[in-house]
Amino acid sequence: MRVLLLAEHDNKRLGAETRNAAAAARLIGGPVHLLVAGLGCAAVAAEAAGVAGIDRVLLADDANYAHQLAEPLAKLIVAQSGGYDVFLAPATACGKSVMPRVAAALDIPQISEAVGVLAPDRFERPIYAGSIMQTVRVSTPRFAATMRPAAFAPAGAQPAAPVQNLLPLECPPSACFIDEHIPRAAGAQELTRAKIVVAGGRGAGAGGGFDAIRRFAFSIGAAIGASRAAVDAGLAGNDCQVGQSGKTIAPELYIACGISGAIQHISGIQQAKIIAAINKDPEAPIFRYADIGLVADIAEALPRLERLLAGKKPRA
Amino acid sequence: MKILVPIKRVLDHNVPARLTPRGTVQTDGCNHEINPFDAVALEAAVRIRERGLAREVVAVSVGTDEFVSSLRTALAVGADRGILVRTEAPLEPLAVAKIFHRLCLAEMPDLVIAGKQAIDDDAAQVGPMLAMLLGWAQATNVSHLEWVDGQIDAMCEVDRGTRRLRLSLPAVVTVDLRLNEPRYASLPNVMRAKKKPLEIKSLTDFGIDVSPKTEQIALREIDICRRATLVPDVDAFAAALLATGSLR
Numbered sequence: 001m002r003v004l005l006l007a008e009h010d011n012k013r014l015g016a017e018t019r020n021a022a023a024a025a026r027l028i029g030g031p032v033h034l035l036v037a038g039l040g041c042a043a044v045a046a047e048a049a050g051v052a053g054i055d056r057v058l059l060a061d062d063a064n065y066a067h068q069l070a071e072p073l074a075k076l077i078v079a080q081s082g083g084y085d086v087f088l089a090p091a092t093a094c095g096k097s098v099m100p101r102v103a104a105a106l107d108i109p110q111i112s113e114a115v116g117v118l119a120p121d122r123f124e125r126p127i128y129a130g131s132i133m134q135t136v137r138v139s140t141p142r143f144a145a146t147m148r149p150a151a152f153a154p155a156g157a158q159p160a161a162p163v164q165n166l167l168p169l170e171c172p173p174s175a176c177f178i179d180e181h182i183p184r185a186a187g188a189q190e191l192t193r194a195k196i197v198v199a200g201g202r203g204a205g206a207g208g209g210f211d212a213i214r215r216f217a218f219s220i221g222a223a224i225g226a227s228r229a230a231v232d233a234g235l236a237g238n239d240c241q242v243g244q245s246g247k248t249i250a251p252e253l254y255i256a257c258g259i260s261g262a263i264q265h266i267s268g269i270q271q272a273k274i275i276a277a278i279n280k281d282p283e284a285p286i287f288r289y290a291d292i293g294l295v296a297d298i299a300e301a302l303p304r305l306e307r308l309l310a311g312k313k314p315r316a
Numbered sequence: 317m318k319i320l321v322p323i324k325r326v327l328d329h330n331v332p333a334r335l336t337p338r339g340t341v342q343t344d345g346c347n348h349e350i351n352p353f354d355a356v357a358l359e360a361a362v363r364i365r366e367r368g369l370a371r372e373v374v375a376v377s378v379g380t381d382e383f384v385s386s387l388r389t390a391l392a393v394g395a396d397r398g399i400l401v402r403t404e405a406p407l408e409p410l411a412v413a414k415i416f417h418r419l420c421l422a423e424m425p426d427l428v429i430a431g432k433q434a435i436d437d438d439a440a441q442v443g444p445m446l447a448m449l450l451g452w453a454q455a456t457n458v459s460h461l462e463w464v465d466g467q468i469d470a471m472c473e474v475d476r477g478t479r480r481l482r483l484s485l486p487a488v489v490t491v492d493l494r495l496n497e498p499r500y501a502s503l504p505n506v507m508r509a510k511k512k513p514l515e516i517k518s519l520t521d522f523g524i525d526v527s528p529k530t531e532q533i534a535l536r537e538i539d540i541c542r543r544a545t546l547v548p549d550v551d552a553f554a555a556a557l558l559a560t561g562s563l564r
Contacts, residue, residue, distance in 0.1 A: 067479070069481070070444060070447075070454055070456070071453060071454070074448065092475050093456070093457060093472070093473070093474040093475050094474070094475075096440055096444075096456070097444055097454070097456045097457075098444075099444075100409070100413075100440075100441040100442075100443070100444035100445040100448070101444050101445065101447065101448040101454075102448075103410060103441070103445065104410060104413060104444070104445035104446075104448040104449050105448050107410070108410075108529070109408060109410060109529035109530050110409070110410070110439075110441055111530070112437075112438065112439040112440060112441060113438065122533070126438070126538070127333075127436065127437050127438055127535075128327070128332070128333035128341070128435070128436055128438070129329075129332075129333075129435060129438070130538060130540065131332045131333045131334075131537065131538055131540065132333050132335065132341065132535050132536065132537055132538065133535070133536050133537075133538050134532060134534075134535055135532070135533040135534040135535075135536075136530050136531065136532055136533060137530065137531045137533050138529070138530050139528070139529055139530060139531055140529045143529075143530075174452070174453030174483070174484070174487075175453040175454065175455060175481045175482070175483050175487075176481065176482045176483075177479065177480075177481060178469065178479075178480040178481060178482050179479070179480055180474070180477060180478065180479035180480070181477045181478045181479070182476045182477040183477055184476070192475075195562065196562055196563070220563060228493070231494070232493075232494060237477065238459070238473045238477070238478060238494070239475065239476050239477050244435065244438065245353075245432070245433065245492065245493065247475070252560070252562040253557065253560055253562035253563070255557070263332050263540075264329070264435075266540055267540075270538070270540055273560075273562075274560045274562065275542060275544075276553070276556070276557060277544060278553070282546075286544075287543075287544045287546065288541050288542075288543060288544070289540055289541060289542055289544075290542055290544035291542045291544055291545065292544055292545060292547065292553065292556045292557070292560075293544030293545065293546045293547070294546070294547055294549075294550065294552075294553040295546065296549075296550065296553075301550045301553070304550045304551075305550050305553065305554055308550065308551065308554035309554055309557065309558075309563060312558070312563040312564060313563065313564070314562060314563065315561060315562055315563065315564050
């Protein structure tokens with residue numbers, strides 16, 4: 001099974017999700033070629049060449065790919081498709097926008113958000129907001145798939161694989177990039193990679209509760225997460241959203257503060273090793289889904305918790 | 317301008333899905349609803365028409381006879397017309413996209429607004445697949461839409477924040493829940509919807525290959541309940557966190 005994997009990157013650094021997806025790609029077959037398409041992204045290609053399990057990096061460096069829009073990326077992959085059986089991407093916003101276009105163009109099925117590779121043609125994937133696990137077999141020789149990064153341990157390092165340059169393709173203008181807003185507080189941990197995540201719900205918002213969550217998270221070196229309700233209420237950015245339609249994460253410790261525990265949120269944290277929850281409502285569903293619970297008001301509990309855990313950081 | 321909105325009927329999002337003893341998803345006796353993302357797409361389309369920017373909103377579905385009631389709801393919320401492509405067989409996303417593709421060739425909409433994913437199979441494939449089959453531009457996970465000189469500025473939710481794309485029509489847009497708050501159908505509108513046109517087509521008339529390309533081997537329920545041990549106070553909570561070994 002010859003695999004073409006689409007790299008996630010920002011033209012400067014390789015996205016960590018690519019390493020998880022590379023590990024998943026190796027479970028499906030090989031050789032695995034990694035496509036880095038962007039603008040001024042030679043450094044990304046060099047970094048990608050050192051990801052274990054990658055046999056070759058394909059570099060398409062052109063203004064067409066600067067913002068990794070779905071139309072030119074899908075066209076590029078389809079143009080390379082003759083040499084491959086499987087088309088993979090990490091299940092990121094970019095991967096999820098590109099792969100269905102590839103599948104439609106090649107008339108092949110797609111497996112979305114796989115969390116397990118049981119055989120090269122057999123996958124596990126959660127459905128119904130993660131309440132049911134589906135095992136699915138692909139019946140065609142070729143297929144596309146997106147792999148959920150949190151479900152696969154990242155690939156390690158290797159001596160650099162060769163990098164092959166691709167000629168860019170003409171792409172008629174369709175969607176045009178205007179601008180982007182990437183909030184990142186100084187010192188904040190990346191949500192999908194953090195060992196500890198402190199997350200807030202709408203219930204944490206009253207009286208500056210979310211500021212207390214940010215302070216607490218910062219003090220113990222944790223990343224900040226949020227429920228959809230909290231993001232909708234403007235308490236946190238959408239990049240913090242965890243759940244069925246947000247990010248799926250697998251930290252060692254997840255501390256839910258004022259999160260009620262809708263199933264759509266829980267689906268994003270099921271792979272957390274330990275879930276701890278603080279909520280003032282003893283009947284909140286979150287206590288069913290957590291390992292450790294405390295019935296308390298966030299505004300009162302967090303300052304004391306911060307003092308009690310002063311100087312503690314995530315285990316290395 | 318004409319807007320086409322795909323509608324899927326799904327299990328009520330408030331109820332966790334369960335399996336029958338036969339290992340299939342329990343649907344009998346369960347509440348159903350319009351896929352929440354599709355409801356947001358429909359609301360967006362209706363608002364565009366209400367602003368006078370569109371002439372017609374057509375709600376389209378692929379599914380069983382039961383989808384008629386979902387389409388009636390869509391009509392009550394504000395769609396002008398409904399089309400159901402009737403089939404008993406559960407279809408894969410690419411097959412559904414091919415059917416919508418054919419409907420688009422017949423209806424010639426300027427814009428397709430679709431939910432970014434269905435909350436049952438969580439595949440998030442149909443929108444981009446349809447865009448590809450049509451050769452149209454796409455914007456996915458859209459949380460804000462604006463009209464600028466006949467083009468659309470779409471705010472897309474991406475992993476690290478948001479980005480704005482400008483789309484020339486025709487185009488496919490898939491929407492996030494944050495785009496709007498869908499209205500409920502009023503009783504008078506429910507009555508009026510009964511008189512709106514709802515066309516039922518047979519899948520076999522399309523002559524599209526919808527045979528499955530994947531096979532579902534098994535389903536299993538995931539026990540997501542951990543049943544928390546409740547601790548009495550913040551000190552005990554801190555001690556319990558330290559005991560996990562995640563902090564040192």
